[in-house]
Amino acid sequence: MQIPLVDLKIQYEHIKGEIDSAISAVLAETAFVRSHFVEKFEFEFAAYIGTRHCIGCANGTDAIEILLEAFGIGKGDEAIVPANTFFATAEAVARVGATPVFVDNEPRTYSIDVQRIEEKINSRTKCIIPVHLYGVPCDMDAINVIAKRHCLLVIEDASQAHGALYKGRKVGCLGDAATFSFFPGKNLGAYGDAGGIVVNDEQLAKKCRQIGNHGGLKKYEHDILGRNSRLDGLQASVLSVKLKFLDGWNASRRRLAARYSELLQDSEIGLPFVPPHCESAFHLYVVRVAARDVLLEKLTNAGIGAGIHYPTALPYLAPFRSAAVLDRDYPNALSQMSQILSLPLFPELSEKQLQHVTDIVISHLAASHR
Numbered sequence: 001m002q003i004p005l006v007d008l009k010i011q012y013e014h015i016k017g018e019i020d021s022a023i024s025a026v027l028a029e030t031a032f033v034r035s036h037f038v039e040k041f042e043f044e045f046a047a048y049i050g051t052r053h054c055i056g057c058a059n060g061t062d063a064i065e066i067l068l069e070a071f072g073i074g075k076g077d078e079a080i081v082p083a084n085t086f087f088a089t090a091e092a093v094a095r096v097g098a099t100p101v102f103v104d105n106e107p108r109t110y111s112i113d114v115q116r117i118e119e120k121i122n123s124r125t126k127c128i129i130p131v132h133l134y135g136v137p138c139d140m141d142a143i144n145v146i147a148k149r150h151c152l153l154v155i156e157d158a159s160q161a162h163g164a165l166y167k168g169r170k171v172g173c174l175g176d177a178a179t180f181s182f183f184p185g186k187n188l189g190a191y192g193d194a195g196g197i198v199v200n201d202e203q204l205a206k207k208c209r210q211i212g213n214h215g216g217l218k219k220y221e222h223d224i225l226g227r228n229s230r231l232d233g234l235q236a237s238v239l240s241v242k243l244k245f246l247d248g249w250n251a252s253r254r255r256l257a258a259r260y261s262e263l264l265q266d267s268e269i270g271l272p273f274v275p276p277h278c279e280s281a282f283h284l285y286v287v288r289v290a291a292r293d294v295l296l297e298k299l300t301n302a303g304i305g306a307g308i309h310y311p312t313a314l315p316y317l318a319p320f321r322s323a324a325v326l327d328r329d330y331p332n333a334l335s336q337m338s339q340i341l342s343l344p345l346f347p348e349l350s351e352k353q354l355q356h357v358t359d360i361v362i363s364h365l366a367a368s369h370r
């Protein structure tokens with residue numbers, strides 16, 4: 001039985017009728033860039049998250065970059081970033097000329113260790129960028145307290161957590177601003193690259209919009225130096241259709257994650273942890289196992305698409321690795337990167353498929369002890 005890590009085909013089959021007619025509507029109007037389809041999705045997504053504005057852009061990496069620029073963060077500034085996240089979080093910081101300053105992860109959620117943020121703050125620090133990794137909300141109350149004490153901005157990178165809840169509120173409305181990626185494999189994914197920024201402040205929203213649209217709000221208006229990073233009409237129309245299904249899909253992900261944990265609870269595997277008062281969006285189901293590479297090979301040979309998120313913690317990657325970085329600086333990130341394993345998870349994963357995965361995992365572990 002072949003089981004991919006994420007199955008986008010089966011999802012498309014389920015919603016084909018609505019998607020195809022949404023795409024046809026855009027084609028009929030040739031409304032490819034800056035159209036009412038984009039405005040409609042921006043309005044819907046802001047309402048869904050609970051912010052006043054959503055500004056669509058070309059991808060989730062641009063979203064972070066544009067937002068940092070709109071906040072005036074750049075050369076000489078520092079941004080606090082988790083050691084374990086997708087490359088783009090720190091890449092965007094470096095792209096605006098600022099320096100990402102990494103904080104090790106907390107062992108149970110793999111997210112930024114809130115206890116270790118303050119030791120990295122100095123007079124150059126401008127913001128904290130918590131990442132709701134794998135769909136699990138960060139401890140936002142604690143992060144906001146630290147930010148307030150040091151007059152820092154809080155920018156949520158919510159690219160893996162569309163619809164996740166922290167104390168009953170959606171992630172994305174818990175800091176000064178937030179960014180989302182709508183990359184196809186994300187919980188809310190377009191059919192190509194897409195991203196968005198959500199903010200409450202009207203001036204900030206305007207600034208983001210100008211930056212992403214050649215420095216102006218209207219055609220041939222160029223008040224500042226900007227760039228071209230826009231959400232397009234086709235992607236917006238796909239996202240409007242898919243947004244209606246998001247909560248249902250997330251509920252499926254949570255149910256499947258609970259089922260995985262039930263079947264794996266007696267094994268030696270470290271299971272995902274969701275802190276109290278949080279509802280994870282379960283973008284990924286990440287377990288921890290000592291002899292990870294052998295198990296990964298076993299799963300791969302059996303046709304199962306397991307993954308590693310992420311194979312190398314950011315401080316150890318070439319663009320960020322400084323001569324001064326020591327293994328003891330990020331002990332959790334370092335030990336976890338050789339042990340974490342993401343099992344297949346997508347809303348349409350069947351009980352049979354899920355059991356097939358856990359059967360292989362459990363029998364492999366049993367055999368390796370013989």
Ligand SMILES: *Cc1c(COP(=O)(O)O)cnc(C)c1O
Pocket residue numbers: 059060061062085086088089131157159160180181182183193194195
């Ligand atoms: C996917 C992702 C991004 C980048 O999004 P793109 O749309 O691929 O540019 C940024 N941060 C995190 C945490 C992500 O998972």
